[in-house]
Amino acid sequence: MDGTRILFDGFALLAMGSAGLCITRRNPVASALWLVVTLFALAALFVLLDAQFIAVLQVLVYAGAIMVLFLFVIMLLNLGRAAPTDLKGPLGLGVGVLLAGLLLVQLLVLRQAGPATGGAARATVEQGIIPTVARPLFTAYLVPFEITSLLLLAAIVGAVVLAKRKL
């Protein structure tokens, strides 16, 4: 086993372990923190794929901004203390198992498709770290990109309307 493989296994295990802890903790703050650990482990996996830009964005956007907002809301609503179990009945469990099964099937199908052959690494060397992501984003995928921004705008306007009845 070479070094990259050992690192990959280590971070993959860390990601899965902390994801498991994230969904099993009673305490919302502990859950949120385990999710941060998961995000860091995923960032490390991106680095192993030579996608440093994506890795840094992962930390910057998810760990640095979104999870801080999560913690902010948890603290603001004072949900911090361990709550009694709120597991749903058999129906909720069934839907959950179904969705998990679907994800597993997806994973198996992707495995059939075979691994990517270092395309990202080659593109990074040829074009630099950011153009690899930026060029397709602003050329081939420009329309989806702009539609996403409209979606976000709609969400923001919706949040403002809900929060401030009197404008």
Add this chain to the structure above:
Amino acid sequence: MSFFLAASIIKIVVVFTVIMVGVALLTLAERRICAWMQDRLGPNRVGPQGLLQPAADGLKNLVKEETLPAQADQVLFMLAPIMSFVPALLTFAVIPFATPLPTRWGDVEMVVANLPVGFLYILAFGSLGVYGIVLAGWSSNNKYSLLGGLRASAQMISYEIAMGMSTVAVLLIAGNVTLTDVIAKQSPSLFTWNVFPLSLAYFIFIVAAFAETNRLPFDLPEAEGELIAGYHTEYSAMKFSMFYIAEYSNMVTASALMTTLFFGGWDIPFTTWDNTPPWTTLKTLATLAMFSAKVMFFLFLYIWVRWTLPRFRYDQLMALGWKVMLPLALAYVTVIATAIWFLHDGLGWTYDTRFALALFALNLVLAVPLFFVLDRGRIVAGAVAEA
């Protein structure tokens, strides 16, 4: 490979030691400068000019009793000081502090880790420092601590956006996110230091940096008058000391960032002798001295501002962040991008002193209406004026 490893380990140890000693001396400098501004003497009893005062304080904090509130979340309570302290040090890893040092085995870059995404790494880790404060506030199980933690998270998120947007302009000029490239772009002359072509970005950046480091006039998370001591109310001895060290490490890192992004990094003004190979030990030492001098100036600025300006009120802080800083940063990026596009593609100029001076002129023109609007009593108004 083994040379790289050895060089890296030596750099890590040296940088860590220098920052820790620097932080200790900075606490003394803060008290002495404060005393000087208030026409007092300050601590001058321990050692010559009080130089051993930080050592005495450190020793006192080490042997003091550690208190652990009975109702606190034990694990997070212990973890919080560490989590506020580590990101501050990690950020420093990507800042280049001198020209490469030639050795018998090859040139050693004077930066702990020259990452290709160096700049984004700084933003990413800069945003993690808030965890320590938020968790300290929450885990203490104390309403004042909780309020401090809440304020810290809201404040950090608000000003981080303005900070990120203000630095987009720097990246537009550098055309790259590697910090060595950012410095290289600034080194041709004094006027290519980003503070000239991007003066307003620097203004936004420095305001946001003060907010991010929780220093006056933005030290709302620990506002003594309202929150006792905010997020670290329940902390004592070494754990309290670690928050203190974290605050000062953050100041050092923020000062180093201002130096790197806007003041040419290790570049010595009025000469281009230091910018080009062959690298010599003398160049390394001279640029290192220049970098330290610039960082120390910004550290002094931090202390100066702290003992000059009063604290914002919380609603003013939020209004300034969201209604002034963010729109300003967004508008500025648009204007500066258009200007760069026009000068570069429209007139076909390459980036040099002339280009920088043209942008500087634009900044001066923009600054006049801006500072007229930012005038007190117009936007940052008191409650009476708002009603």
